[in-house]
Amino acid sequence: MKVLLRSSFRDGPKDKPILFLRNAQALRDSGLGFDLPEDGAIWAYVTDFIDQHHHVPDSSTIRGHFDRVNQVPIVDRLDMLCVEKPRTQGDFLQLLESRVQDRRIRVVTEVLREAARIVDTGVTVKEGHEERILRGPAHAVRYVLDNSHRVITPVNGVRLSGDVTSDGDAFLKEYERVENDPLAGIGQFSGLRQMDVALKGAKRGELWTHAAFTGGLKSTLSMNWHYNQAVYYQHSSVLVSLEMPYQQVRKIIYAIHSSHEKFAQVRKDLGISKSLDYSQIRDGELTPEARKFMFDHVVPDFNDPANNYGHIHIEVADPDKNDFNVNDLRSRCELLYSKDPAIRMITVDHAGLMQSRGKYRSTTERLNEVLRDLKRLAMSFNRGAGIAVVALFQISREGFKSAEKNGGKYNLTHLSYANEAERSSDIVTAGWVDTELRESNLVKIQCLKSRDNAPFQDFYAGVLWPCRRLITTNDVTPQTAQRVGQDIDFGDL
Known part of the structure; x- marks a missing residue:
């Protein structure tokens, strides 16, 4: 994951801004998170910076920010990330796909394990302010189907189906993403x-x-x-x-x-x-x-x-x-x-x-x-x-x-x-x-x-x-x- 994070910000004039912006967009669309809190803090800063300025930050900008707020562990982690060789274009996307595939394997394992618990002992879940018990094969199969979108969704996070009448939060998040994305709505230009x-x-x-x-x-x-x-x-x-x-x-x-x-x-x-x-x-x-x-x-x-x-x-x-x-x-x-x-x-x-x-x-x-x-x-x-x-x-x-x-x-x-x-x-x-x-x-x-x-x-x-x-x-x-x-x-x- 550290190579993916390193590939989302620039560290010198040789790093082309547009390629690193595409990296950051693809990483954001994938929905992947970071296990280390320092990585999570750096990633949050990168995404906020892109939303405000419409380009990826340079490592010196990130370092200056965390120096000012006296976050020494994050600065040390940033120095470690800058040693990594970044990837762009297809090389980056292939690495991203492999990490998403690892996540899919973990999600399938967790969903099937939870479905087994529903069959054997039952599971109590919250739905709003109420609690409901899921128990038996029918509930287990329904639970697997309800969570299947976490596995079959493409790397870029595109939803393949859903209930539009209850999908308002996701719709608003998508709008904010497009509003702050300098490349949103832009396809493959012809040159004319x-x-x-x-x-x-x-x-x-x-x-x-x-x-x-x-x-x-x-x-x-x-x-x-x-x-x-x-x-x-x-x-x-x-x-x-x-x-x-x-x-x-x-x-x-x-x-x-x-x-x-x-x-x-x-x-x-x-x-x-x-x-x-x-x-x-x-x-x-x-x-x-x-x-x-x-x-x-x-x-x-x-x-x-x-x-x-x-x-x-x-x-x-x-x-x-x-x-x-x-x-x-x-x-x-x-x-x-x-x-x-x-x-x-x-x-x-x-x-x-x-x-x-x-x-x-x-x-x-x-x-x-x-x-x-x-x-x-x-x-x-x-x-x-x-x-x-x-x-x-x-x-x-x-x-x-x-x-x-x-x-x-x-x-x-x-x-x-x-x-x-x-x-x-x-x-x-x-x-x-x-x-x-x-x-x-x-x-x-x-x-x-x-x-x-x-x-x-x-x-x-x-x-x-x-x-x-x-x-x-x-x-x-x-x-x-x-x-x-x-x-x-x-x-x-």
Whole structure:
């Protein structure tokens, strides 16, 4: 437990505040306590500090507080904790899961022991101001069922069921937690400002459907999303690519990383423009300068653990299986999550290539079941903890033609051949690219549905075609956005 506690506060400039804040939030959500009173006092100070200041305290701040109140044993304990090496991201979450599992074992043992007492001798319990005797097998079984939530609740403390009419205290505590949590209500950001500000990212338990016609940059958006999650937000994710092989996705993501602003001076010194060219990487035709840039800078940086980048897990369908469905997807992702609990998002590219569990003659029925199963996956992943799921959706040619007549404006009827896309999705967005936009290095992003937030207005994102990177532009009209698309400003990312 001391490593968990040490990982909830900073002890120097190398400890990244956002990673330690996530640690503290996960530890608080788990409900774990500390046996030593000194540890409990330090943890109480850390949580109070986060509630007031919205970031984790530094060890010097904690030490100063307990020095002022003359708590020498707590200061000595803090010094001992600072010797421990902290953990972050998946390493921290795996350790937390193991401690929660130890607690589950203790709870099961205690509950079954108490149930045995109820069967044998009976137990007197208090219910308000009254006392009641539990005795016999029926009461014992009911006691076990009433306490089962202490065992099956996920690590993050999410309740799976309950009586809402008598759950007011827990509701108010949850509100206070959200009110004081700087990351509350924030999901997995895409890196496109207008979309992130309006919708606050893809959230746990929600299904986000992004639709476009062939060539509408669905896959490009998903790869940029996962890249930004890993590099800028330090979150791990799973990209299930049913349309492109692993090697192709890998090449594009390394090409995207070559456009990172940290390499601006290196690119200038080597005479490289804004990024490496994906097609030259694919065909092995990089210039000597570009090759040096990739071998000496891009790949080493992307693979350097010191950067604390999240992991991008690329999964493709089993080549020996012709009916890859959501149950197969769940099994893959649950296995990956057991090894990397920092995973926060799953993207399916694309939903139309997945098979349904049942055998249906029509594409509509098959795709509707896939989308229902993806929503169920978002809500029930990791024993009910949930996860953000993004499903890419292929718009039909009829839908594209209809939008073309309407000035490149999609609506939900263009997804009607799989009407479950509208019903099951919490958010529906769409991407539009025509010849004019392609030549202007732009893609139009639209919001067709948002269950919890007001939809954003249509906006244009810049496209750096050589590496497929999408960039936020501050302009809204295609005429003014074109100027930004022609000379993308990486400082806007």
